[in-house]
Amino acid sequence: MYPFVYSKLDYDPFADLAPVATVATTTDALALGPLVPPSVRGLRDFLAWAKEHPEHASFGSPGTGTPLHLLGALVAKEAGVYLRHVAYRGAAPGVTDLIGGQIACMAAPTGTFLSFQKAGKLRIIATSGPQRTPFTPDTPTFAEQKFGADYPAGDQWLGFFAPSGVSPQTVSRLHQMVAEAVNRKAVAEALASLGLVAHSLTPQAMASSLRKQHEKWWEVVRRVGFTAES
Template sequence: MSISRRQVIQSAGASALLASVGQQAMAQAQIENLKIVTGFAAGGTSDTTCRRVATKLGGSYAKTATVENKTGAGGQIAIQYVKGQPADGATMLQTPTSMLTIYPHIYKKLPYDPINDITPVSLACVFDFGFAVGPMVPANVKNIADFIVWAKANPSQANFGSPAAGSTPHFVGALLGRHAGVDLKHVGYRGTQPAMLDLLGGQIAAVCGPIGDITQHLPTGKVRILATSGAKRNRFAPDVPTFTEQGLKDMEHSEWFAFFLPGKAAPDVVARLNSAVKAALASKDVIDGMGTFGLETMSSSPAELATILKKDTVKWGPIVKAIGFTADA
């Protein structure tokens, strides 16, 4: 958009006054404390995303920025909490998109409206899922075909954990069982890290979750990743073949984390936070830090995020119907 010459402040005195007013307005607009809310436990990828971004927003967008982990109900509690907060830019939600795109297909009634109760701000990152096994599964199980054979021979132990019932990794695991003709029993957790602890302890056979939540446990020697869910091999686990490479079609699924404000946030509030989040995600230390957790930073405009959510909501409808899962008793 061009600006006409008549719009330019020609007086040096007027320019100085305008700068002074702008600085005062910015000071008045700065939030005292930004609260970033996640529905998942500390130590996981969702929590890490919040904390990396908080280090950049504290002192710039807000005087301080803190993270609150409101776990439970597969991420619903955090969304329900944020929807009830003032839409003044002081409380921001960070959530995987499955709580907004899949849950409407599996719950007859949600405690929030994915369209009206929250306001899109920006994407945060994109990531693939990994399907990993632990000590319960014999060491000779090295790929998906081996796992299917083992699962059929050990039906009472054929299970997998995910960060939440109804989440994308839950459906990735369910699709694996459906393709293989195996009844893989699902165990939902409050985040991937609690599931990984049970995997390491031999309480469950496998975990499907964000790749970064799994790779951080590889040094223990107790975890083996059998497949990743992307269209191509994941750069954080380049030696692991994808589901597609192993002959399983329709198993290409990645997910996004994204930031939201409470519903009906004013456009200027959304724009200011979007700008601050984009700057935070573009900083090298945030990119590198999130990369250690298998996360590829990716920002967007609020409109682009709204479009992605709409597209993914449509995509998951027939998948959920085919699997036949419902979260309602």
């Protein structure tokens, strides 16, 4: 998405990087804090509440121009509701303000919220991806709730890249090493504790996924109308 957000980048993600292997798949989520009444349970409920209480209608993200910023902006635009964006330097300070009642809603990786939801300090109301995440099976996806369905998170993953120009043999060896590690039970359990699902894609599958996400992000950035210079 960054080639569409920033007019100048110091790198070309397709020309300068060689996909090696993915480590895990992940999802993003919207969560509500105590500023929003407990009766507000779903995304549609929250958007209706935000329209009725514009003075409190806000959402935080880990930073301006990040995918999470665009997620909140996309949902707000589709709903025709103004949500004041509050940008943080990372997810942690935003979650602190969320559970402290300083902001109404926060967009962050799902794993960021899990321990706080378990403790009853916040509630996750929507997650990204084509199906519900196993970490919050009772929480419907954005697509199920008819908002933010075009957020390009269906193929969202974390992975390793090498500099372009690395030999195919080296990429193959690196991929095998990462894949073997990801398949270990201890690694899968450690990833799950962070809200991540262990999953390894081949370099070819990574490249294909990147191309698909690239095309989807252009449409999201266009619809939201955000650039780093705007």
